[in-house]
Amino acid sequence: MKYVLQRIGAMLLTLFLVMTLSFMVIRLMPMSLFENPEVPKEIQEKLEDKFHLNDPLPLQYYYFMEGIVTDLDFGISVKLRPGLEVFDIIVTRLPPTMLINFLSLFISIPLGLIFGTIAALKRNTVVDHVISVFVILFISIPSFVFASLLQYLFTFVWPLFPTLYESTAVTVGQMMHSLVLPIVALSLGPIATLTRYLRGELIENISSEYLLLARTKGLTKTQSIVRHAFRNSMMPITNTLVSLITGIMGGSLVVENMFAVPGTGGLLTKSIFAGDHFLTVAILIFYSAISLVTILVVDLCYGLIDPRVRVGGGK
Amino acid sequence: MKWIDRNNLPEELKNLPDSSFESLHQEDIKDEKFQTKPVGFFRDAMIRLSKSKVSMISVSCIVLIIILALLVPNITGYSFTEQNLGNKNLPPKIQGLEKLGIADGTRVLENRKKDALSDPDRYPEGSVLEILREFDSKGVAMVDVKVDYYKYVGAEDNRYHWFGTDYLGRDLLTRLFQGTRISLMIAFFSVLTNCFIGVIYGAISGYYGGKVDMILTHVAEVLDGMPYIVVTILFMILFGSGMVSIVLALTITGWIGTSRLIRSQFYRFKGREYVLAARTLGVPDLTLIFRHILPNCVGPLITRVMIAIPGAIFSESFLAYLGLGIKAPNPSIGVLLADGQKVLLQYPYQTLFPAVLISLLMIAFNLFSNGLRDALDPTKRGEE
Numbered sequence: 001m002k003y004v005l006q007r008i009g010a011m012l013l014t015l016f017l018v019m020t021l022s023f024m025v026i027r028l029m030p031m032s033l034f035e036n037p038e039v040p041k042e043i044q045e046k047l048e049d050k051f052h053l054n055d056p057l058p059l060q061y062y063y064f065m066e067g068i069v070t071d072l073d074f075g076i077s078v079k080l081r082p083g084l085e086v087f088d089i090i091v092t093r094l095p096p097t098m099l100i101n102f103l104s105l106f107i108s109i110p111l112g113l114i115f116g117t118i119a120a121l122k123r124n125t126v127v128d129h130v131i132s133v134f135v136i137l138f139i140s141i142p143s144f145v146f147a148s149l150l151q152y153l154f155t156f157v158w159p160l161f162p163t164l165y166e167s168t169a170v171t172v173g174q175m176m177h178s179l180v181l182p183i184v185a186l187s188l189g190p191i192a193t194l195t196r197y198l199r200g201e202l203i204e205n206i207s208s209e210y211l212l213l214a215r216t217k218g219l220t221k222t223q224s225i226v227r228h229a230f231r232n233s234m235m236p237i238t239n240t241l242v243s244l245i246t247g248i249m250g251g252s253l254v255v256e257n258m259f260a261v262p263g264t265g266g267l268l269t270k271s272i273f274a275g276d277h278f279l280t281v282a283i284l285i286f287y288s289a290i291s292l293v294t295i296l297v298v299d300l301c302y303g304l305i306d307p308r309v310r311v312g313g314g315k
Numbered sequence: 316m317k318w319i320d321r322n323n324l325p326e327e328l329k330n331l332p333d334s335s336f337e338s339l340h341q342e343d344i345k346d347e348k349f350q351t352k353p354v355g356f357f358r359d360a361m362i363r364l365s366k367s368k369v370s371m372i373s374v375s376c377i378v379l380i381i382i383l384a385l386l387v388p389n390i391t392g393y394s395f396t397e398q399n400l401g402n403k404n405l406p407p408k409i410q411g412l413e414k415l416g417i418a419d420g421t422r423v424l425e426n427r428k429k430d431a432l433s434d435p436d437r438y439p440e441g442s443v444l445e446i447l448r449e450f451d452s453k454g455v456a457m458v459d460v461k462v463d464y465y466k467y468v469g470a471e472d473n474r475y476h477w478f479g480t481d482y483l484g485r486d487l488l489t490r491l492f493q494g495t496r497i498s499l500m501i502a503f504f505s506v507l508t509n510c511f512i513g514v515i516y517g518a519i520s521g522y523y524g525g526k527v528d529m530i531l532t533h534v535a536e537v538l539d540g541m542p543y544i545v546v547t548i549l550f551m552i553l554f555g556s557g558m559v560s561i562v563l564a565l566t567i568t569g570w571i572g573t574s575r576l577i578r579s580q581f582y583r584f585k586g587r588e589y590v591l592a593a594r595t596l597g598v599p600d601l602t603l604i605f606r607h608i609l610p611n612c613v614g615p616l617i618t619r620v621m622i623a624i625p626g627a628i629f630s631e632s633f634l635a636y637l638g639l640g641i642k643a644p645n646p647s648i649g650v651l652l653a654d655g656q657k658v659l660l661q662y663p664y665q666t667l668f669p670a671v672l673i674s675l676l677m678i679a680f681n682l683f684s685n686g687l688r689d690a691l692d693p694t695k696r697g698e699e
Contacts, residue, residue, distance in 0.1 A: 014540035021541075021549050028553060140677035142629050144636060145670045148656055156660050163660065250544040254636040258656060272552070273638045280552065284545045291542045 007299050011292045018288045022281040023064050026075075027057065074285070075278035080271055086282040090264060094286075096165075097256065097263030100179055104186040104248050109241075111187070112194025117230075119195060120202035131195065138192030143251035147185035147258050154181060164260040182255045189251070190244045197240050201233035231305070238302045245294050249287060360614070363690040370686025373679040380676055384499060387492035391477075395493040396644045399484035402470050404662055407479040418477070422464040423447060429456035442466035478668045481654060491668055494646035495676075501558060501647070502627035505565040506620055512566065513573025514616070518604050520574065521581025528578070539571045547630065551639040558641055565630055569623070576619055580612040614691040621684035625677045632673060648673045 055063070067073035074086040081089055119131040155163040165178045205211060206229050214224040256265030264283050271279040354362070364370050388395060408420030421444060429449065431437050441463065448459040465474060478487035520531040547564045554560030584590065585608060593607050632649025634640050636656075641647045648669050655666030 010537075010540060013537060017537065018541055018545060018549075021546070025549050025552050136678060136681060140625065140681045141674045142632060142677070144632070144652065144656075145674060148652075148659055148666050148670060152659055152663055152666075156663075246542055246544065249542075250633065253544065254633060257636070268548075269637050272548070277552070281549075284548060288542050288545045291545075292540070 003303060004300065007296055011296055014292060015285075015288060018285060019065060019068065020061075022285055023061055026064075026277050026281055027060065068285070074282035077271075077276055077279050079274040079276040080267075080279060086278050089267070089279065090282060090286055093262060093264045093267050095263075096175070096179070096261050097252065097265060099175070100182055100186065100252050100256065100261065100263065101248055103179070104183050104190070104252070105245060107183065108187040108190035108194060108244070108248075112191045113198060115191065115195040116198025117202060119199040120206065121225075123199075123203060128199075131199075135192045135196050138188045139196065141189075143185050143189050144254045144258065146188055147182065147255045150181045150185050151258065165262060167262065178259070179261065182252070182259045182261060185255050186248050186251050190248055193240060193244060193247075194237065197237055198233060201236055202229055205229035205232050235302070235306045238298060238305060241298050242295050245298070246291055249291055356614075360690040364686055367686045367689070369682050370690070373682040373686070376675060376679040377683060380495060380672070380679070381499065384492045384495040388489050388496065391486060391489045393476075393486035393489045395485065395490045395646055397485060399480070401484065402468055402474070402476075402480055403482055403484040404658070404665075405468070405470065405476050405480040405484070406464055406662075407477060407664055408465060408475050409477050410475055420463060420465045421461055422467075423459060423461050425459045426452070427458055427460055429458045432458065432460065438462065439466055439469055479662070479664050481665060482658065487651070487665065487668065490646040491648075491651060491672060494648045494651050494669070495672060497558065497641060497645060498628050498631055498648045498673075501561050501565075501631050501641075502624045505562045505569065505627045506623045508562060508566045509569040509573055509623065510616065510620060513570040514577050514609070514612075516570065517574035517577025518581060518609060521578035522585055522600070522604050522608065524582075524585075532578075535571050535574060538568055541568065543568050544633075547634065548637065548639065551634060556639055556642055558645075561631060561634060561641065564634075565627055569627075572623075573616070573619060576615055577609075577612050580615065581608055584608050584611045618684060618688040618691055621680060621687050625680040625684075628673065628676060628680075648676075 067075075072087050074090075076082075077084045077086055077089060115131055119128045119135075122128050151163060154160045161181050162178050166174065168174075202225075206225065208229075211224055211229055214228050215221070219227070252263070253265040253268055256263045257269045260266065264286065268280060268283045271277075271283065406420055406422050407418040409418040413419035432443055432446075443460055443462055445461040446458050447461055450457050476486050476488065478491060481487055481490065516531065516535070520528045520535075546568055550564040550567055551560060554563060581604075590603060590607055593603060598607070628648070631640065631647060632652055635647060635649025636653045638653075640650045640653070651669040652666060652673065655662075655669060659666050
């Protein structure tokens with residue numbers, strides 16, 4: 001329990017830091033909205049009132065934080081969707097992004113585990129070498145290059161999928177049809193990363209002495225590998241999951257935009273281009289929150305898999 | 316005869332000729348003399364590295380790309396900012412290869428009016444090569460036609476753009492390698508600053524230990540907790556786009572890994588007897604840190620640097636996709652990729668070349684750093 005609280009505390013601290021940084025971005029950037037001479041004076045004064053621009057900076061900071069914590073008030077969009085609450089915009093844009101991110105994650109974990117196990121069990125055979133070649137390719141080549149390649153091949157040369165997200169898609173099936181390519185593009189890298197790590201860990205565990213002991217006491221090869229080697233390999237793997245998740249989320253920022261998926265990724269790019277800082281910052285805070293929660297879940301899973309983490313929180 | 320003090324030998328014994336000695340050993344001595352020089356750690360590592368074919372291929376690939384990046388922008392005859400709006404989006408055309416039908420500067424124009432083909436203003440003399448398809452659309456005769464695009468836009472005969480031109484008519488070959496130059500520079504400088512900060516932070520934290528270490532580690536941990544992408548983007552917005560700000564933004568959280576590595580190495584080595592001995596002799600802390608303990612970290616540090624470089628190249632292109640890349644007329648691989656992506660289906664070659672180059676670069680760096688790690692730490696060989 002103490003472990004859980006500690007993790008949550010660390011998470012909140014990080015979120016707080018991200019928000020502080022966000023505040024700095026909003027307040028230190030030149031904002032045409034407040035300086036635009038075309039906006040009538042009264043409205044400008046109202047805006048200043050709403051955003052507390054006349055108060056000293058620490059007080060502004062306080063209001064900014066208070067707004068977020070109590071009302072989820074991230075400010076209003078200034079340029080992209082003038083006047084709309086940033087929070088509402090994001091909420092409508094969130095589902096496709098979440099779909100892409102989580103599906104990529106859920107596809108890549110089992111596939112990565114399967115390929116990693118195969119490579120480790122068939123070590124130094126043709127299978128292993130083929131897998132290794134693909135691993136190095138997929139780890140090295142960035143997801144957006146894959147996205148370009150897939151887009152060109154499967155929407156132009158062989159038009160199997162729509163080039164851009166079909167905005168008319170209503171059912172999950174239709175949405176999925178549009179989302180296949182971005183999901184594949186995002187999954188390749190993580191699959192390769194997982195494969196590589198699991199292969200290394202499994203090989204180390206399989207050649208270890210405790211596995212020999214397990215065999216000598218009468219377990220079959222399968223039993224010993226599944227019960228002992230695999231389970232021990234999972235612990236370091238859980239650590240790489242964290243970087244996997246942040247990697248997928250980052251990649252999806254770009255890939256979503258390439259396929260015109262109406263998610264937060266495309267919105268972020270547009271808001272950065274437009275200089276709509278309230279929106280940018282709010283999306284980034286959302287991203288931080290989501291990735292931090294995911295990492296927290298992974299951390300807790302870590303405790304589930306490895307009892308030592310649960311017990312030995314302190315020194 | 317070790318016990319005789321050499322300095323006090325009588326003068327006549329000092330310069331005895333070899334002939335006055337006789338070997339007690341009757342047979343030939345079978346031992347061979349050491350022909351080789353003693354091999355130090357790094358020499359040993361280099362020998363191991365040079366035996367690995369993959370590493371050698373990847374390192375030559377890297378060197379080749381670096382040489383090209385240094386050379387090509389100066390010899391193409393175009394500058395990377397030179398715009399030529401008449402010649403925009405020209406397809407690739409390469410001397411020699413054009414006769415084989417690859418990169419010959421042709422392009423298929425679809426759905427053109429057939430009547431216009433004979434109009435020399437629209438289709439200059441000799442530009443129409445082949446009519447691929449004739450069809451009828453609402454009573455108007457239409458054609459798909461293959462044209463020599465260079466003649467079609469009225470470019471001079473001796474104009475060659477190996478990789479084509481972009482939407483402003485800039486030569487993409489020049490821009491690609493100028494971009495490689497900039498991307499590599501960003502990667503290099505960001506890794507360098509990361510190393511610099513990481514080494515000092517990690518050294519202090521690891522060497523002094525105790526409370527200092529606790530505080531420093533916690534600070535690093537909190538910083539590390541922030542999602543890397545979010546922090547980088549926020550800082551890029553704060554600093555504005557440009558090379559210096561990209562390097563800074565990549566440094567914000569990038570140094571933490573290095574400092575962790577250095578710290579753990581310091582913990583390993585600071586308790587060793589030789590350090591204790593040096594301290595007993597009155598060696599000051601700074602000398603201990605940099606002269607005696609830090610050299611132990613060089614191996615892992617080099618490996619880490621090599622792994623960090625492709626990461627930095629990746630981050631740079633990632634930022635370019637988000638519109639936070641390098642400032643406008645300057646290219647970088649990421650900027651070129653992002654620009655090419657916008658016209659991917661019309662002009663795929665504009666994405667193809669930067670995509671191939673960044674992939675090659677990333678693969679080469681990754682393979683090389685794998686090889687380097689194996690060479691510097693043979694116990695970890697094959698673990699991947």
